[in-house]
Amino acid sequence: MKTLIAISIITIVALALVPQLYFAHAQLAQQTSEKQYINLRAEVWNEFFRMTTAAFTVGAIVSGTMIWLVWRFRESNPKNKNPTKWEHLEDPTAGSYEDEGGH
Amino acid sequence: MVLELQKPRPVWQIMFSTHHTDVGYLYTITGLTFLFMGGVLAMIIRTHLFFPGEGVLISDSATFNRIFTVHGLTMLFLFALPVANGIGNYLVPIMVRYKDMAYPKLNAIAFWMNPVGGALLWLGFADTTWVSYAPYSIIRAPGPAADMFIFGMKILGISSILSSINFVVTILKCKHPDLPLRRVPLFAWSMFTVSLMTIVAMPTYAAALIMMLTDRLGISAFFNPFAGGDPIAYLHLFWFTFHPEVYIFLLPSIGMMYEIIPRFSRKPLYSQASGVFAFVMLGIIGFASWGHHMYSTGMDFTTKVVFMIGTLAAVPASGMHVFNFLATMWGGRIRFAAPMKFAVGGIALFFSAGAGGVLNSAMPLDFITHGTYWVVGHMHLFLVGTIGFGFVAMIYYMFPYITGRMYSERWASVHFVAMFWGTVQTFFTQHLLGLEGMPRRVYDYPPEFTSWTQLNQIATIGAWIIGASFAVFLASLIYYAAKGKPANMNDPWELGGKYYYPVEAKNPHGGHSGY
Numbered sequence: 265m266k267t268l269i270a271i272s273i274i275t276i277v278a279l280a281l282v283p284q285l286y287f288a289h290a291q292l293a294q295q296t297s298e299k300q301y302i303n304l305r306a307e308v309w310n311e312f313f314r315m316t317t318a319a320f321t322v323g324a325i326v327s328g329t330m331i332w333l334v335w336r337f338r339e340s341n342p343k344n345k346n347p348t349k350w351e352h353l354e355d356p357t358a359g360s361y362e363d364e365g366g367h
Numbered sequence: 368m369v370l371e372l373q374k375p376r377p378v379w380q381i382m383f384s385t386h387h388t389d390v391g392y393l394y395t396i397t398g399l400t401f402l403f404m405g406g407v408l409a410m411i412i413r414t415h416l417f418f419p420g421e422g423v424l425i426s427d428s429a430t431f432n433r434i435f436t437v438h439g440l441t442m443l444f445l446f447a448l449p450v451a452n453g454i455g456n457y458l459v460p461i462m463v464r465y466k467d468m469a470y471p472k473l474n475a476i477a478f479w480m481n482p483v484g485g486a487l488l489w490l491g492f493a494d495t496t497w498v499s500y501a502p503y504s505i506i507r508a509p510g511p512a513a514d515m516f517i518f519g520m521k522i523l524g525i526s527s528i529l530s531s532i533n534f535v536v537t538i539l540k541c542k543h544p545d546l547p548l549r550r551v552p553l554f555a556w557s558m559f560t561v562s563l564m565t566i567v568a569m570p571t572y573a574a575a576l577i578m579m580l581t582d583r584l585g586i587s588a589f590f591n592p593f594a595g596g597d598p599i600a601y602l603h604l605f606w607f608t609f610h611p612e613v614y615i616f617l618l619p620s621i622g623m624m625y626e627i628i629p630r631f632s633r634k635p636l637y638s639q640a641s642g643v644f645a646f647v648m649l650g651i652i653g654f655a656s657w658g659h660h661m662y663s664t665g666m667d668f669t670t671k672v673v674f675m676i677g678t679l680a681a682v683p684a685s686g687m688h689v690f691n692f693l694a695t696m697w698g699g700r701i702r703f704a705a706p707m708k709f710a711v712g713g714i715a716l717f718f719s720a721g722a723g724g725v726l727n728s729a730m731p732l733d734f735i736t737h738g739t740y741w742v743v744g745h746m747h748l749f750l751v752g753t754i755g756f757g758f759v760a761m762i763y764y765m766f767p768y769i770t771g772r773m774y775s776e777r778w779a780s781v782h783f784v785a786m787f788w789g790t791v792q793t794f795f796t797q798h799l800l801g802l803e804g805m806p807r808r809v810y811d812y813p814p815e816f817t818s819w820t821q822l823n824q825i826a827t828i829g830a831w832i833i834g835a836s837f838a839v840f841l842a843s844l845i846y847y848a849a850k851g852k853p854a855n856m857n858d859p860w861e862l863g864g865k866y867y868y869p870v871e872a873k874n875p876h877g878g879h880s881g882y
Contacts, residue, residue: 269644275683302459316726323722326689330715333693337632348700350634351863 371770378489385471385848388454390478392769394453397447398399399844402564405836406439409436413793413830416823419814428810432494433512435808439497440516442750443616450758451619452478452530455558456767458626459534459561462555463542468533477533480526484519491515496808501590501601504773505582517580531562531569536811538562553642557622561615567654568615572608599664606657614653617749620757621688621717624710627764628692629778631707632699633862641687641723648684655680662733671730676730685721699763704860705779708761712787716752720745725796741801748794751833759786759840766844767859772851779841787834792829798823 275367381389412435415425425431456474460467468474495504504513538559542551551559579601581587586596592599609620629636636642655677662671692714701707723745726732736742759782766774800822805812812819855861 269641272648272683272687275761297615319722320723326693326718327715330693330711330718333696334703334711337548337696337699337701339702344700347863348633348698349702 373729383475384477385467385661387460387468387471389472390468390471390492391456391458392451393478394449394456394481396453396680397478397485398449398453399762400451401441401445401485403837403841405446406834407436408438408441409830410834412438413827416812417827419816419820419823420811422811425810430496431810432496432808436493436496436516437488440488440520441485443497443612444520445481445488446748447616447754447758447834448523448527449481450762451476451558451561451616454623454758454761454765455554455619455804456535458576459537459555459558460541462552464543464546465537465543469536470533470540473529474533475828477510477526479506480522480529484521484523484526487515487519487522491519498605499579500605501579501596501598505579505590506593506882507662510583512556514580514583517576517583521576524569524576528569528573531565534558534562535566545840546819549643550639553625553636553639553646554619554622556646557618557625558645560646561618562651564611564615564650568608568611571604575604575608578604599661602661602664603657607654610657611653613749614649616754617878618649620713620754623757623761623764624647624692624713626795627706627710627760628695630862631704631860632696634695634699634703637694637697642691645684645687645691648687649681651676652681652684658729659728659733662730663737664722675728675730679725680838682721682725685717689718702860702862703772704763705776705783706760706764708780708783709756709763713753713756713760716748716756716787716790720748720752721797723748736801739801740797740805740807743807744794744797744801747797751790751794755790756786762844767854767856770848770851771854771856772847772849773854773859774843774847774851778839780841782836784845785832788833789829789834789836793833794829796826796829800826 335341381392384390411424412431415423425434430766456468456553491512491514493499493508493512494510495513495516499508499513499516537547538555542548578587578589582589582591582596588596590596590598592598606615625636635817654712656658658666658673658674659678662674666674696711703711723741727736727742727745763774763779766772802817803818803822805816805819805822812823814820
């Protein structure tokens with residue numbers, strides 16, 4: 265769990281820093297000439313479409329995972345005939361699931 | 368849980384009760400009533416836009432403006448907030464193991480402000496749009512409609528603040544001493560987070576409403592550009608409240624999914640701590656992104672970058688919720704009863720809506736999509752796709768506990784398929800309409816624009832499908848509350864009777880004398 269939180273914080277910091285550096289550079293470039301400014305606009309769009317491609321790739325992976333997950337772990341799937349280990353426990357939440365190591 | 372409908376009581380006993388389940392019931396019924404009223408307005412709007420140039424159903428633009436204004440206000444403030452508060456009233460005291468809300472009378476007063484505020488909004492039928500931007504709302508918007516809008520919103524705002532104070536005090540001060548805050552179930556955490564956000568955000572809008580009223584009366588000129596005022600100042604005040612308000616609408620729905628998914632997956636929640644962390648993060652980040660609604664107002668470049676980063680910072684926290692849901696389902700034995708179907712459908716649409724939001728938050732694309740149907744599609748994908756699905760899931764989930772009877776799983780499946788199909792067809796299409804350049808809030812468009820016509824007609828058919836799905840929902844709720852099979856109150860869905868939640872919280876649904 266601590267790892268998950270650490271990764272999230274690092275991601276947020278990265279999200280904050282990377283565009284800031286990029287746009288700081290962009291602002292400096294804007295001040296030079298009109299031609300460079302136009303080129304920069306094209307670069308920003310180029311970067312945007314690259315990010316869009318990345319976002320849709322991640323989206324496809326997550327959506328695909330969700331569809332597979334729903335199909336695989338539905339109770340009507342023959343592989344899921346038997347109760348899970350948690351269903352056998354008197355109190356499945358006794359202790360902490362995270363303390364037990366999750367998966 | 369108390370069975371309100373199984374033990375017949377005079378209506379006035381429920382209406383004037385201060386018990387949290389009665390107030391919760393009143394909130395939920397009020398919210399659903401306004402949902403159907405707002406839904407009728409949506410059907411009128413979409414049917415009108417199906418026939419460009421013909422003025423079907425709505426014959427003038429002023430009426431059109433009034434209809435979409437009241438539709439927006441109704442769905443946001445008279446459906447989304449009351450239903451979240453209603454379910455919160457039901458569950459939060461039980462989840463923190465207390466006998467009632469901290470201030471029961473204040474709770475009832477907060478509820479009764481909703482019908483009053485709602486009556487003002489509906490009787491006034493203002494044309495300001497739900498955002499009521501200055502200078503139109505202070506110079507041109509006809510009274511008394513706009514004044515009734517201001518007073519209606521003021522009353523609803525006070526109601527929100529009062530109920531938020533109640534939730535915060537109940538959770539912090541009335542929870543059982545054996546129950547540490549970090550182990551409080553995540554639905555209660557979601558209500559706690561949004562209550563704190565409301566207390567911080569709402570006073571700003573309350574002040575803006577007073578300033579708007581005094582501007583309209585000619586006493587002041589805060590937002591009146593003809594007298595030296597600044598309309599952009601109103602936008603800042605408005606969005607400082609209403610961007611966090613987006614999360615205030617959203618987080619209870621996510622909290623409801625946390626209640627449903629472990630139970631129907633027959634597995635404990637994957638990570639309580641990451642859920643709490645993500646709620647708190649979204650609660651903070653919600654205040655760092657209001658400026659992304661205002662990129663086109665002449666804001667300087669650096670400020671826009673800051674708001675863009677603030678907006679993107681919501682992605683990891685939202686992602687933590689999605690991954691928590693998926694990890695909880697992984698390895699489980701999932702029963703796809705109605706609550707689970709709607710919860711999983713809601714997660715899928717939450718992800719799609721979030722992806723659109725990321726694109727929208729990027730400055731270059733925002734300039735293309737600003738003020739277009741893209742924004743309408745994005746906002747509705749969140750409101751219907753995530754919030755609507757979460758609330759419907761929770762209503763099906765609580766139905767047997769409230770009525771003592773089971774709903775029809777077959778009709779619930781029909782409702783789910785139609786609502787999911789209609790949501791995708793309507794709101795994904797509206798994104799495309801935006802990219803085709805169709806502005807939002809237009810009364811009519813030229814029939815010669817064939818792409819606009821075709822996309823509008825596809826979206827309208829989707830809206831009719833959503834409308835039909837909610838007609839099924841309404842009929843099903845009424846019929847099965849009276850005629851449904853008696854539910855097995857200890858295990859309505861035959862899931863094994865276990866409650867997969869932190870041990871200190873216990874099962875809030877286990878037996879009727881649970882507290």
